[in-house]
Structure formats: structure tokens, C-alpha cells
Amino acid sequence: MNRYCTAVLALFLTAGLMLPGSALADDPEPADDSTNATSLVANAWESDNTTAAPQQDEPTLDVSINGSLRFNALFRSYGTAFEEGNDRVLGDGGFTFDTFRIGASGSYGGLIFDAEYAVYPESFGGLFLHHGWAGYEFSDSRQIQVGVSQVPFGIQPYASSSWFFNSSYYVGLEDDYDAGIKALFTPGNWDIQGAYYMNAEQTDFFAGQDFSRYSYDVAPVSAANYQVVPGQAAVDSLPSVTGNGARPDITEQHQFNVKVGYTFDHGGLGFTKIGVSGQRGQLQNLNTGNTDWHAAYAAHFQGRYGGFEAKLQFAQQELNAPLNDQERANFQTSQQLENQDDDGDPGPEGNISGVDYAADDFVVMGAYAFPQRVAAKHTVYSSSLAYHIPVNAGPISKIKPYYDFSLVTKDVDAWNDNATHDIGFLTTAGPLFVYTDLNISKGHPFNHPADNFASVMAENNDNEWRTAFNLNIGIYF
Numbered sequence: 038m039n040r041y042c043t044a045v046l047a048l049f050l051t052a053g054l055m056l057p058g059s060a061l062a063d064d065p066e067p068a069d070d071s072t073n074a075t076s077l078v079a080n081a082w083e084s085d086n087t088t089a090a091p092q093q094d095e096p097t098l099d100v101s102i103n104g105s106l107r108f109n110a111l112f113r114s115y116g117t118a119f120e121e122g123n124d125r126v127l128g129d130g131g132f133t134f135d136t137f138r139i140g141a142s143g144s145y146g147g148l149i150f151d152a153e154y155a156v157y158p159e160s161f162g163g164l165f166l167h168h169g170w171a172g173y174e175f176s177d178s179r180q181i182q183v184g185v186s187q188v189p190f191g192i193q194p195y196a197s198s199s200w201f202f203n204s205s206y207y208v209g210l211e212d213d214y215d216a217g218i219k220a221l222f223t224p225g226n227w228d229i230q231g232a233y234y235m236n237a238e239q240t241d242f243f244a245g246q247d248f249s250r251y252s253y254d255v256a257p258v259s260a261a262n263y264q265v266v267p268g269q270a271a272v273d274s275l276p277s278v279t280g281n282g283a284r285p286d287i288t289e290q291h292q293f294n295v296k297v298g299y300t301f302d303h304g305g306l307g308f309t310k311i312g313v314s315g316q317r318g319q320l321q322n323l324n325t326g327n328t329d330w331h332a333a334y335a336a337h338f339q340g341r342y343g344g345f346e347a348k349l350q351f352a353q354q355e356l357n358a359p360l361n362d363q364e365r366a367n368f369q370t371s372q373q374l375e376n377q378d379d380d381g382d383p384g385p386e387g388n389i390s391g392v393d394y395a396a397d398d399f400v401v402m403g404a405y406a407f408p409q410r411v412a413a414k415h416t417v418y419s420s421s422l423a424y425h426i427p428v429n430a431g432p433i434s435k436i437k438p439y440y441d442f443s444l445v446t447k448d449v450d451a452w453n454d455n456a457t458h459d460i461g462f463l464t465t466a467g468p469l470f471v472y473t474d475l476n477i478s479k480g481h482p483f484n485h486p487a488d489n490f491a492s493v494m495a496e497n498n499d500n501e502w503r504t505a506f507n508l509n510i511g512i513y514f
Contacts, residue, residue, distance in 0.1 A: 096146030103142065103153075107135035107511035113484065113504065134158060135509060138167060147173050149180070155251060162249030162406035166238065168214050180221045185238045188213040189221075189230035189296035190314045192337045196350050196419050199459040200472035200509045203419045203443035207482050207494055208411055209253040209402060210333060210352050211419070214238045215292060228298040228312070237289045248403035255320055255331070255356065255400050257286030258408065265401055265408040265491045268371025285324040285364055287400065289331070292318030298337075307341040320400070322359040329359035348421040356400045356413045368396035398449050399495045409482065410495035414448035432466040439463070445480070445494070453497040455480035472509040477502065 110132045140153030152169035170184030187193065196211045197203040205211040217234030237254035239247060248260050258265055266284040298312030317332040335352035360368075372393065399410045423439035439462065445455040461474035476484045480497040484505040492498060 098143065098145045100141055100143035102140070103514060104137070104139040105511050105513045106137050107509055109133050109135045110508040110510070112506045135511075140167075144174070147175065149174050152184075157405065160406065162404075165249050165251065167251050168238075170219075178223045182219045182221070183217075185214050185216050186219045186232070188215050188234065188292075188316070189219065189232055189294050190316055190333070191296075191335045191350055191352065192312075192339050192348050196337070196348055196421065197441045197443070197459075198346075198348075198421045198423045198437070198439035198463070199441045199461050199474050199476075200507060201441075201457070201459055201474055201476050201481065201483055203417075203421070203441055203459075204445045204455050204457055204481070204494075205350065205352060205417045205419045205443060207253055208354060208415060208417060208445065209255075210335065210354060210417060213252040213254075215252075215254075215289075217292075219294075226300040226302065228296070228300070228310075230294070230296045232292075232294040234292040234294070234318070235290065248408050249406045250404050253402045253404045255287055255289050256403050256408065257288055257323060258284045258401050259286050261401075261403075261408045262406075263491075265410065266368075266371065268368075268374045284368065284396075284401065285322050285360070287320050287322055287358055290319050290321050290328075292316060292331075303342070307343060307345075310339045312337050320356065320359055322361075322364075324364075325359070325361060327359040327361065329357040331356040344425040344427075346421075346423040346425065348419075350417075350419040352417045352419070354415055354417070356411070358397055358400050358413065360396055365396045393451065394449055394496070402494070407482075407490065409491050409493055412445075412447035412449060412452060412495050416446045418442075418444040418446075432469070433464060434467070435463075435465040437463040437465075447495075449496075452495060453480065453500040455494060455497060457481045457484075468513050470511045470513060472507070472511075474505075474507045474509075476505045476507065478505075479503065 135157075137156040138153050139156075140151070142151040143149070148171070150171040153167040154164070154169075155167045156164055166185055168185050168187065170182040170186045172180055172182035174180045190213065191205065191210060194212065195202070196205055202211060215234035215237050216239075217232060217236075219230065219232035222229040237256070238250055238252065239256075248256055258269070269284060294314070294316040296312060296314040298310055301309040301311075303309065313334070313336050315332075315334045317330060319328045320331050321328050331354070333352060333354035335350055337350040338348070340347045397413060399413055401408050402411045403409060420443070421439060421441045423437050426436045426438070428434060428436050439459075441457070441459040441461075443455075443457045447454070455478075457476065457478035457480075459474055459476050459478075461472060464471040464473070478484050479500055479502045480493050481503075482490065482493050484503050485493050486499065489499045
């Protein structure tokens with residue numbers, strides 16, 4: 038049935054894009070958050086005349102190589118508790134390699150493609166595909182992409198301005214990439230995108246068994262190199278417990294996305310773009326084959342007025358883990374074991390470990406080789422304010438100061454919110470881009486003690502305000 042739905046959808050999207058050109062206007066592309074690549078093809082159907090058209094030259098292959106090399110200078114101080122954790126060396130600062138990316142984009146007639154491969158430190162996942170798709174550009178306003186592409190959801194390419202990103206990224210709702218088919222339709226001031234993704238952008242075939250990926254997805258806990266679920270190890274060791282311990286392997290599949298935006302052009306002043314996005318898909322329990330649904334929606338606003346830029350987004354997401362009664366019981370057992378005293382008796386009321394919730398209250402998501410628990414139902418408020426300042430000082434051409442704010446609230450009342458303030462600026466000098474960020478946050482995955490990382494987007498028991506200063510230096514070519 039799933040194969041049938043996939044085939045029907047692919048035919049539907051392709052047929053829609055191949056409607057006669059006279060039915061659609063090829064107006065200029067919309068404001069700059071559209072994921073539609075700029076037109077790479079000059080040879081389109083130029084005339085509807087019945088007279089014989091001049092002979093067209095054979096298409097040629099046009100390829101551009103691109104990439105980046107980035108380094109971080111990171112400074113933070115979390116005190117004794119963090120220094121005794123896993124990241125002693127960089128606990129108070131250090132200069133580190135961030136990433137090297139190499140990619141290519143191009144065209145051959147109407148055929149287009151874009152791909153990029155990322156090289157990260159081994160501790161951050163090592164080697165993996167950032168994106169890679171092939172497609173066809175039917176006209177300036179109609180395009181189809183097949184492969185690993187950016188999911189059409191929310192403000193694009195980013196809802197934030199800082200290197201750290203807003204919290205929407207860490208729950209899979211900003212700059213997300215999955216594997217499937219996407220159609221883009223941009224007549225006039227409209228930006229309409231639809232997509233079907235068979236699965237996430239996993240790095241090994243048939244799996245999604247690896248957290249080494251760029252964007253956050255629901256992924257199997259068996260891929261984790263440490264215990265991301267409380268009490269998992271203790272439950273796995275009990276001969277009386279059946280199934281896969283405290284948590285089965287769950288992954289994403291069969292996701293549908295729709296995004297609609299409209300741009301109001303203010304001439305020389307700038308533009309205002311408003312839009313809505315929605316997605317719905319399945320979560321599959323790899324241990325039992327059971328499935329359940331996940332969904333998200335968002336309303337978003339983006340404006341550019343002279344040098345001033347504003348991005349505002351509201352999103353809600355629900356992720357329903359397909360668990361059976363035995364798996365829920367296993368998780369309850371894990372909580373009891375987690376809360377026992379040293380003598381084996383149940384812990385006192387008040388819960389020693391802070392673990393006091395149901396198996397359905399969270400899913401496991403991850404990227405960069407690190408998994409974490411994420412609240413199954415949450416709301417994300419995201420904003421970014423920036424100002425573009427032209428500069429003529431040696432090689433420096435622009436400075437963009439910005440302020441990003443994001444807040445994640447959760448349906449479990451006992452769990453703490455995630456709040457992030459990021460104050461910084463981007464300096465541009467030819468191919469050199471330097472992000473300077475002061476991140477003040479509680480519950481931000483990249484500004485959080487390693488010992489509590491697994492809980493940061495769920496219970497967030499630490500709930501401490503912390504400060505990190507980061508300088509990201511990148512050469513883009």
C-alpha cells in the first residue's frame with residue numbers, strides 16, 4: 038500500500054509540474070527564503086508560434102564546485118560539575134575544527150542537481166551527506182527535486198541568524214533534510230511547495246540506525262553510544278523483562294509536507310512574506326512493526342525593510358511513539374529501578390533522579406552522532422531581528438548585527454522550558470564569513486553540560502542559565 042501511495046504521489050507531482058506553460062506565468066522568483074534554486078537553464082520553450090522554430094543548440098553540462106572550511110573558538114565555563122564530565126578539555130574554551138564541506142551544483146538542459154558532503158570531527162558524526170538531489174526545471178517557476186532535500190517547512194533557508202540556530206532546529210523544524218521527492222511552484226508572488234519523504238536522510242542503507250546526520254530526526258535508540266533513556270541498562274539486564282528493554286527502536290517514514298507563502302513587494306523599501314506550513318507522517322516501531330503518526334504546523338512571517346530584517350515563527354509539533362503495553366510497562370520498570378535507594382528499596386517520594394513521566398511523553402531524536410530525549414508534544418516560539426550594514430573597510434563589505442530568541446514549552450507540566458537569547462553579528466569579507474555569538478540560554482543543546490545532554494529537550498532538570506561565547510570563522514567558495 039505504501040508503495041502504491043508513493044507511486045501515485047510521484048505521478049501527481051510530476052503531472053502538475055508539466056502542465057502547459059501557457060497556463061502559468063513565469064514571474065520573478067519570490068523573496069529570498071524560497072528553497073527554489075535560481076534558474077540554471079536559459080533554454081526554455083520561448084514561443085508558442087506555429088512557425089518552425091530555429092534549431093536549438095545541444096545542451097551543455099554546467100557545473101559549479103562549492104564548499105566551506107570552518108573553525109570555532111568556543112569559550113564557556115560551567116563549573117566543577119561540568120569539568121568532571123566528558124568534555125574536560127573544552128569546558129572552559131578552545132579552538133577547534135568545525136567542518137569542511139564540498140559540493141557541486143549544475144545543470145544539463147532542464148536537468149539540475151545540487152549536492153554537498155560534510156566532514157565533521159569524528160565525535161560529531163564524522164562523514165555524512167548534508168544534501169543531494171537531482172531534478173528538472175520545467176520553467177522559472179516550476180521545479181521538481183528527487184533525493185535528500187530541505188524539507189519545506191517554516192522560514193527558509195533559516196528561521197534564525199546566529200551560528201547556534203534557534204531551538205526549532207533541535208526539534209527537527211528548522212533546516213531539516215529528508216529523502217524523497219519535492220515539487221516547487223512559484224507563480225508571481227506565491228511560493229507553493231509540496232513534498233513526500235519516504236524516510237529521513239540516514240547515512241546507511243535501510244537504516245536510520247545512525248545519529249551521524251546533519252538535521253534532527255526520530256531515530257532508533259540502539260544507535261546511541263550511551264544510555265539516552267533512563268533505566269535502559271538496568272531493564273535490559275533483567276531476564277524477566279521481554280522486548281527491547283525500556284525503549285524500542287523508532288524511526289520516521291512516509292512524511293508529507295506542504296508550505297504556502299505570499300510575498301508583498303514594497304518596491305525599494307523591501308518585502309513582507311507571510312506563510313503557513315504543515316507536515317504529517319508516520320513513526321514506525323522497528324521491533325513490532327507498529328506505526329503511529331506525527332505532525333507539525335507553523336505560521337511564519339519574514340520582512341526586509343531597507344537594512345532591517347525580521348523573522349517570526351510559531352510552531353507546534355506532536356510525535357506519537359507507537360508503543361505497546363509491554364513496552365510501556367518496561368519503561369515503568371526502568372523508572373522504578375532508576376529511583377531505588379542504595380539498599381534496593383524504592384526511593385522516597387519526590388523522585389531521586391527526577392524521572393517521573395510516561396513512555397509516551399518523549400521520543401528520541403538526534404544528529405551529529407548525539408541522541409537526546411525530546412518532548413512528544415511541544416510549542417516553539419522563534420524570532421530573529423537583524424540589520425544589514427554595508428561597510429567599506431579594507432576587505433570587509435558587510436556587518437550584520439542580530440538578536441535571536443527562541444522558547445520551547447512542553448505539555449508535561451513538570452518539565453522546564455528551553456529558552457535562548459543569542460546576541461551576535463556576522464562579518465563578511467569576500468569569501469570570509471565570521472559569526473560572533475554570545476549565547477545566554479537554559480536548555481540549549483550546544484550550551485549545556487554533557488552529563489545532562491540527553492534530557493535537555495525533554496525534562497531539562499538542570500534548568501540553569503548558562504553563557505557561551507563562540508567565534509565561527511569560515512571560508513566559503
